[in-house]
Amino acid sequence: MLGQGAAMKRYALYFAPPPGPLARAGAQWLGRDAVTGQSLAQPDPGLPALTASARRYGFHATLKAPFALAEGTDEEALLAAVDAFAAGVAPFAIGGLRVDLLGRFLALTPIGDTGPLRDFAAQVVRRFDRFRAPLTDRDRARRHPDSLPPRQRAQLDRWGYPWIFDDFRFHLTLSDPLTEAQQTRFRPMAEDLFAPLLPQPFVMDALCVFGEGVEGDFRHLHRAPLG
Template sequence: MEQMKRYAIYYAPEAGAFAAAAARWLGWNLQSGQAVDQPVVQLPRPLAEVTAEPRKYGFHGTLKPPFRLAQGVKADDLAEAAAHLAAGLKPVEFSGLQMVELGGFLALVPQGNTGDLQHLAAEVVRRLDPFRAPLTDAEVARRKPERLTPRQRDLLTAYGYPYVIEEFRFHLTLSDQLDKTERDSVAQAAAAHFAGVLPQPFYVRNLCLCGEDAAGYFHLLQRYPLMA
């Protein structure tokens, strides 16, 4: 666990049909840390290209975005804190998931009021932030702060990422950026692939500690039940 470049707190589906379908769609199994064969679908370009960017992260919903450990902090320290935090947080339930387009890419998002999930993610971001190393100048520049709102720049400075707290929107990414000519066909292929396996209801009932390996792929390291 100490060999990871960065760490993150994610939602990731528990083992079952939904998790298996999601791993196949992206071509990477977050839990086993292994590549998996993707389905054969008819698209304007190969599914491997359509999912290249989200593949390395695995199928997940971000709660605390990836970060390097602060100086003097060990991965075991983060793991202990995440377990303690999860024990005091409540699971969140939704009626299900729906596919949407977000800024040019496809994602699954919860159906219904997400206020409780917003609160959960904010607690994770704030409570675990002492374990995060400050951003380097290069990391800040990659976020293109000149394109962010003043509040997003403040959040970038405070928490290392601009889309947290009230700017947060939970989503499960299914694709890279898509142009309009391919969006419908990818959406149809994804809908067919996930038919019958989308959870109803949909629960967020774990915090998943994940780590990024030297090749840039994320692995599920520990799963902590939300127990409040």
């Protein structure tokens, strides 16, 4: 799927499941399909308020966080570079995925050795940094750099995002921050919905480009198969 035709405020490089039951379940849980932009009824009336931020970004796992395009680049060049990179990387597998808590967030997280995922994400961060415009002061402030440890603060300043390389944790976000009571209520619900659909092994088979439209929602623009 190629670009939507309208200029995007920012771009991001993500993993997103291919069309199928898992992708549909993720879109329904969050209340929006990032491919079509369509709003969807969620499986519980309490979910809309607890997925507001996650819904904006769509069902995904971040590999390179959202960035404005650098001067002298454009969407066409980014998509071509993604295709060229993906064609040269073989698909790879890890043990699987599971519903888990990542801090206060519900997410799908990996089972088994995550080294291949971390190495792949590091390649993506480095390879596509030439497309990233420098952070604005406002964007940097949003990450609360004074609260970050020195390594993550240095990564924010050099690469535009603190949670990369050794600090990277692959996950598909299912919620905004939850209280303990909300975790107790919604984690079993997520397990019931997702557990039958989660692949074991989980295969990283594509690199996806998402774009943030003027309304602030991210759309799935392009899927580049690995290999």
